[in-house]
Amino acid sequence: MTTEAASTSIPQQSRRGEVPEAAVRLGLYRTMVLSRTYEEAILREYHADKGPGFDIGKGLVPGEMHLSAGQEPVAAGVCAHLTTDDAVTATHRPHHLAVAHGVDLRKMTAEIFGRETGLGRGRGGHMHLFDPATHFSCSGIIAEGYPPALGQAFAFQRRGTDRIAVAVTGEGAANQGAFHESLNLAARWSLPVVFVVEDNDWGISVPRDAATAIGSNADRAAAYGIPGERVENDVEAVYDAARRAVARARAGDGPSLIEVHTLRMWGHFEGDAQGYRTDLADVAERDPIPRYEEVLRKAGVLDDEKVAQAKADASRRVEDAVEFARSSAIPDPADATAYVFTEGALR
Structure with a gap:
């Protein structure tokens, strides 16, 4: 197991409920800023050439786009305890988790742009990121990440390591069979897995309370x-x-479940008019990043210089990734079936 933290080197605490060290708090803040800066850049590039009107198939980033602004505390708080030897399976809204877990920003951005230098050579797009280097994956299928996380956790357990898997899904997926089947099997086999539910109040346009009985x-x-x-x-x-x-x-004591009551600041997808939302007026004041920044300023952890530095560092990394993606080659249509089917006769 490596000792290098996935995104930022963050010392861990040992006692429940204590205020983390300043270095930990600063690392959490920087991870959230990097994630938000990344998504703001993706938002900019996605909408830059979708007009006239809104054509989802046009532009540098064609197809749907699901952004996770507001959910950064989930990714930063969970992934601070992981290394790139641990596995993370995410949802169709994955960027914050990928950023926090240390997925290469250049390769991820190239994949989102559909370029040959992407994680999946441009074949998967933003909902199907797969990075063997950090054991990160995601899927557009609801609750799909839970069963693969069990497989990873089972492998870690059989090998006698202290590596773990983290499976993240949304609150709507907690009503799927895969959710319950996975919790049952993980508990029965005492697998080293942490289940995380991101409850952002909305299953697409359906309010949580209308769909979930508990x-x-x-x-x-x-x-x-x-x-x-x-x-x-x-x-x-x-x-x-x-x-x-x-x-x-890690101690071999089995799985746990964490649900975070989080916030989806933007639409379910880009282009979502959000006419169904009754909470839009309150969204801006619930933004977790300025809230946390205020906490850290009062604690003396942050000042103007550190805030500016965090934002400048994030912007530099993100714009470098965007430029890399923009300048990368588009896959040759003649190779559309490459990496899909095995070459040669099947036996």
Whole structure:
């Protein structure tokens, strides 16, 4: 197992509920800023040439786009405890988790742009990122990431390592069979996996309370005899809950479930008019990044210079990745079936 943190070197705490060290808090903040800066750049590039009108098939980034602004505390708080030897499976809204887990920004951006230098040589796009170097994957299929995470956790367990898998999905997926089947099997085999549910209040356009019979999906953990915890969209609360769950998994004590009541600041997809949302007026004031920045300023962890430096560093890395993607080759249509089918006769 490597000792290098996935995105930022962040010392870990050992006692429940204590305020993290300044270095930890600064690392969490920088990870969230990098994630937001990245998504703002993707938003800019995605919409730059979709007109006139809005043609989802046009432009540098064709197809759907699901952005995770507002959900950064989940990724930063959980991934701070992981290394690139640990596995993460994410949803169709994956960028914050990929950034926090250390996926190469250049290769990820090239994949989003559909370029040959991308993680999947431009074949997968933003909903199907796959990075063997960091054991990261995601899918556009609801709850799809839970069963593969069990397979990874099972392999880690059989090899006698302390590596773990983290499986992330949305609150709507907690009503899928794959969710319950995965919790049951993970508990039965005491697998080293942490299940994370991102509850952003909306399953596309359906309010959570209209679709889910229970107030907290964390309560469902009890049915499988594992710990369950629900926290709000506070990065230090997520960090603390994840610390306990990750430690339990690494020690061989089995799975845990964390539900984070988070926030989807933008549409379900880009182009979503969000006419169904009754909470839009309150979204801006619930933005977790300026909220956390204020906390850290009051604690003396942040000042104007450190804030400016974090934003400048993030902008430099992101714009470098965008330029790399823009200048990369588009796949040759003649190679459309390459990396899809095996070459030669099948036996």
